[in-house]
Amino acid sequence: MSETLEIIDLFVEVEGKPILRGVTLTIRRGETHALMGPNGSGKSTLGLVLMGHPKYTVTSGDILLNGQSILEASPDERARAGLFLAFQRPVAIPGVKMADFLRHAATNVRNPERKEGEDLMPMKEFRQELRAKMAQLKMDPDFARRYVNDGFSGGEMKRAEILQLAMLQPKFAILDETDSGLDADAVRLASQSIAEIGGAKMGLLIITHHDKLLEHNPPQYTHVIMGGRIVETGGRELADELHRNGYQRIRDEHPEAAAMNDTNTKPEAVTA
């Protein structure tokens, strides 16, 4: 049986405000799914809620990893069970070197049963692997000595996320706008990198506005989310169409979801 990540009729609120209104989606390991939608549709929320961000409350529905609910699992347990989120805006952790951070992360993810205080993976082995992965991603070795995301450019942050994806080799990865803030060449490089590090072996959920990120990771499925619901699912051609023509056709066909989406974005625009 292949490994699956199932999202079943998921309703999610933040501070009492509904964001997701019944999302259902199944990803099998080895599949690539594109998730597209206008601002405020709930794309990023879906990524964060899959990882168990404390700000979001699941009011109904379920998330199953290989048939087991993970709703009660803490974010770190989910990470050790094989989930990964590449953040749209990764936070900086000043003073913590990328290499030290990754060695700890890789140790925990590879030995989910590791107790705190037990040895980390051997330094030599880790360094070799990190060096190889960085070479593959054409990253400057100095990168490993820098503090996690501290003072990184937009492009460096996204590359750092891909490096972590490469080292942690999750079963399922959600890439939240790994192309945002990058120029066309950088997006192409990111797309290529995701493919090279074995993205195809994972179950990928690629949240994007950009068809370039999909260039080397062609999705078998494209989902359109609007107003907190998936309103349409298609193949690669749907992603191409949305990229070309925008969301007007979807809006016209799903006026209720479009209206819901607009009420979701408005308060954010005011507070932004």
Add this chain to the structure above:
Amino acid sequence: MTLARLDFDPSGFANLMERCTHEPTWLRELRSEAWQRFEQMPWPNRRDEEWMRTDIRLFNLKKYHWSPETSVAASSLPLARLDVGVELAGRIATIDGITVLSELEDSVQGQGVFFGTLQQALIAHPAMVQRHLFRSAFDASVDRFAALHQAMCTGGTVLYVPRNVSVALPFHIQTVLSDGGSDLSHLLIVLEDGASATVLYESCGTHVDGDGWHNGAMELVIGDRAKLSFVNLQDWGNKTWHFAHQKAIVGQDAQLQWTLGALGGRLAKVNQHVELRGRGAHCQVNGTMFTQDQQHLSYHTLQHHMAPQTTSDFLYKTALQDQSHTVWRGMIRVDKVAQRTDGYQRNDNLLLSNTSRADSIPGLEIEADDVRCTHGSTSGRVDEEQVFYCLNRGFTRQEAIRAIVTGFFQQIFDRIELESVREALGIAIATRVRQYE
């Protein structure tokens, strides 16, 4: 014969003076003067700016005594931390101010270096000790603790490095308090012109929960072109009262790097004072504090620019958990003659609990007009988005907070050259981080 223990009262002082008849007259006079001061001065109270956040009403001097003998054997000293894997030039250990171990490499001694007790120094280098002790970098009139320290100082450690002598290997000093013990010992370090040395000084209690009273002072005298690297790790037992006057004077083109770790004690009130006396004098201070339970640590720093083109760089970082409270009060003072100086001070506080409190009071007093002085302070909680990011990469919550806290201190570790010091501070900090929900 067992010698009677001394109280810190008039009969105890009289008793001490009888025991100190071998001391030179000038020292006995300094003791007497200070005792008179002590008798005349009131205890500091919360009306004093320096003490308004620090409550010592529960400190009871009558509870403490000084005994000229210690019951703790040198073989049972707690493990030292700063000297792990470090080849040393010399080593001294004291318990309740009594020296129980004193070693100095022959080759270093051969260069004219003195490293030993105050009593030995009074014999080996009487003029040098007379010139500096209680005079160069100490003022008994500052408060009642300083007065009592000078009056009833029970001994101490002296390092003297002659002119142009460089000692590459560090000196290590371990100061230990027994449970309920008192320590009024003095540290005097004198580097003559062009000398250089590294001193690793650490203090702790024989028991983690140890009660005790430390009323100490440090005088660091750094001659022209001399270079001192001084590390001071304070990890007293958590019922210990710690009062200290620590002062350095830095000569022309001389350099001081002063690294300080403050972890222990029930209550600490420390004055750390650097006088940049000679043109081109430089000083860097790296302060790390990590408090917990009901601890109260109060550090008052003064970086005093007294000559032109002097530079100072003070960075204090504090992490707090439980109900602990820290006070950091920093002052940059620039005299009128001290043109073209560059003074910097910063204090960052990381609050790990809702119930901890960090008071940060930076200040400037500048009389010269051609100077660059910058200061600042920050206080904040651990960022939950940072924690979530770490969790997302498989860290447990405690591992995440430990990494974030260690990262917070990294800026200081990056400034410390000695690996053993970075390690000791890093481990002490990491093991302190509690489990938070």
